[in-house]
Amino acid sequence: KDKFLLYKPEAEGVQFVKSHNTxxxxxxxxxxxxxxxxxxxxxxxxxxxxxxxxxxxxxxNILNRWFNGDSLKKH
Known part of the structure; x- marks a missing residue:
């Protein structure tokens, strides 16, 4: 998330997913x-x-979490 904010702050439609244990x-x-x-x-x-x-x-696992609607707040 931090790298995204640093390099692509203007990007839209990005979904973040909890990566814990993926x-x-x-x-x-x-x-x-x-x-x-x-x-x-x-x-x-x-x-x-x-x-x-x-x-x-x-x-x-990250793709599956996103697909199942487990994404975090949109940025």
């Missing part, structure tokens, strides 16, 4: 792997067996 939450089953370390970039969830890239998983 890289730790499996976008397939919803399980949160709380013990996941920041330097771990790929892992397999024991809950569903899916393997995720941390950044791609977070992007999918």
């Amino acid at each position: 890289s730790r939450t499996c976008h397939h089953c919803g399980h949160i792997k709380k013990e996941l370390k920041v330097k771990t970039r790929k892992w397999t969830y024991t809950n569903c067996g899916k393997t995720h890239d941390r950044d791609i998983n977070a992007a999918i």
Whole structure:
């Protein structure tokens, strides 16, 4: 959000979504792997067996949160 405000203050229609746990939450089953370390970039969830890239998983979760109407105040 801070980088957006710095570089694109004139942009309209941007929706912000809470990013908390988006890289730790499996976008397939919803399980949160709380013990996941920041330097771990790929892992397999024991809950569903899916393997995720941390950044791609977070992007999918952010998109899903926006799609489900969980966006924050418009800027």
